[in-house]
Amino acid sequence: MIEFPMADRLAALPPYLFAEIDRVKAQVRARGVDIISLGIGDPDMPTPEFIVEALAASAKKPENHQYPDYVGLLSFRTAVADWYKTRFGVALDPATEVVSLIGSKEGIAHFPLAYVNPSDLVLVCPPNYPVYPVATGFCGGTVKNLPLLEENDYLPDLDAVTDAEWARAKMIFVNYPNNPTAATAPRSFYEKLIKKARESKTIVVSDAAYTEMYYDPTDKPLSIFEIEGAKDVAIEFHSLSKTYNMTGWRIGMAVGNAQLVKGLGKIKENVDSGIFQAVQEAGIAALVHGEPYAEKFRAVYKERRDVAVAALARMGIACRTPKASFYLWCKVPAGQTSAAFVTKVLEQTGVVVTPGNGFGAPGEGYFRIAMTVPVARMEEALSRIAKL
Numbered sequence: 001m002i003e004f005p006m007a008d009r010l011a012a013l014p015p016y017l018f019a020e021i022d023r024v025k026a027q028v029r030a031r032g033v034d035i036i037s038l039g040i041g042d043p044d045m046p047t048p049e050f051i052v053e054a055l056a057a058s059a060k061k062p063e064n065h066q067y068p069d070y071v072g073l074l075s076f077r078t079a080v081a082d083w084y085k086t087r088f089g090v091a092l093d094p095a096t097e098v099v100s101l102i103g104s105k106e107g108i109a110h111f112p113l114a115y116v117n118p119s120d121l122v123l124v125c126p127p128n129y130p131v132y133p134v135a136t137g138f139c140g141g142t143v144k145n146l147p148l149l150e151e152n153d154y155l156p157d158l159d160a161v162t163d164a165e166w167a168r169a170k171m172i173f174v175n176y177p178n179n180p181t182a183a184t185a186p187r188s189f190y191e192k193l194i195k196k197a198r199e200s201k202t203i204v205v206s207d208a209a210y211t212e213m214y215y216d217p218t219d220k221p222l223s224i225f226e227i228e229g230a231k232d233v234a235i236e237f238h239s240l241s242k243t244y245n246m247t248g249w250r251i252g253m254a255v256g257n258a259q260l261v262k263g264l265g266k267i268k269e270n271v272d273s274g275i276f277q278a279v280q281e282a283g284i285a286a287l288v289h290g291e292p293y294a295e296k297f298r299a300v301y302k303e304r305r306d307v308a309v310a311a312l313a314r315m316g317i318a319c320r321t322p323k324a325s326f327y328l329w330c331k332v333p334a335g336q337t338s339a340a341f342v343t344k345v346l347e348q349t350g351v352v353v354t355p356g357n358g359f360g361a362p363g364e365g366y367f368r369i370a371m372t373v374p375v376a377r378m379e380e381a382l383s384r385i386a387k388l
């Protein structure tokens with residue numbers, strides 16, 4: 001057999017930390033145990049029917065059967081700009097400040113290719129969505145980690161980066177509401193970040209996928225562009241995936257600084273040919289008419305959150321009540337590692353939760369619950385854990 005060694009960039013990937021969990025899960029399933037997965041950040045409720053109908057109608061139009069434009073239909077980009085205006089009070093030019101994405105993961109993964117040269121410094125805040133360091137590594141960039149710690153409300157310490165490092169840093173990834181910690185960021189954090197970034201000419205990449213999963217309508221998560229000066233340095237990634245239960249559809253957007261949007265577009269022009277236009281037209285329907293549905297989904301998650309937080313408190317597991325996202329970031333009981341705890345819970349109860357260290361070393365000592373099962377299943381899962 002001829003061997004085809006994979007490229008160094010793949011060999012350099014961090015080990016897949018969930019392999020052991022997958023193995024145990026298969027074993028537990030083989031024993032016939034009823035597995036409850038609180039492991040995956042994927043909404044369990046279906047996409048609203050009116051969006052599916054919009055897709056069906058658009059799919060029948062022959063003009064949608066040809067190659068789309070890689071930047072997206074102007075009508076979709078306009079719907080994005082209008083939604084940003086309504087939701088955040090942020091003005092965007094749909095022609096130059098919005099690009100459509102095949103899900104925001106695609107855009108986040110491609111963006112560093114436009115701006116990061118080998119050995120450039122990129123700031124990442126672990127525990128983090130794995131795409132940020134992986135995409136940086138694919139460009140040959142060097143990651144500097146700014147850990148998110150509980151005592152700092154899971155905000156990175158921007159003063160821990162030296163002036164020399166800021167000067168070297170090409171970009172910084174931030175993600176609020178945060179996956180996996182469920183933390184949100186106050187205006188003051190963004191103000192300081194933008195000041196630092198402007199002074200040091202660092203690109204700010206804001207991943208805002210969870211801004212619509214909030215629980216307090218008087219304290220909604222921010223878009224970075226609500227802060228003055230952000231457009232000088234920032235690009236924000238957003239998505240229809242979490243807001244409208246559309247993870248399978250693959251549609252998202254990047255907005256903000258026109259130069260940065262253009263740079264990402266330049267990469268996309270060379271690697272993909274955009275999103276099926278019928279999906280974009282369904283996306284317009286979601287952005288224009290989806291708010292009452294998003295409101296309904298928030299109410300469902302809020303009930304799950306309140307039930308889960310109360311159950312965790314009863315069993316003495318520390319967990320902050322999240323203001324946003326559908327995650328709970330919980331402390332592993334004292335004296336156990338994340339991996340040992342998660343494996344024990346799976347083996348003895350059939351409940352899947354995610355070990356915190358899978359998102360980076362600062363996640364050690366924590367585990368993540370995704371509230372992506374109906375409330376009765378959630379109660380069942382937590383009562384099994386309580387009996388441990």
Ligand SMILES: *Cc1c(COP(=O)(O)O)cnc(C)c1O
Nearest residue numbers: 103104105129179209239241252
């Ligand atoms: C789910 C998620 C996204 C959205 O991914 P899509 O590709 O748009 O489906 C982006 N960032 C984070 C942190 C996420 O958890």
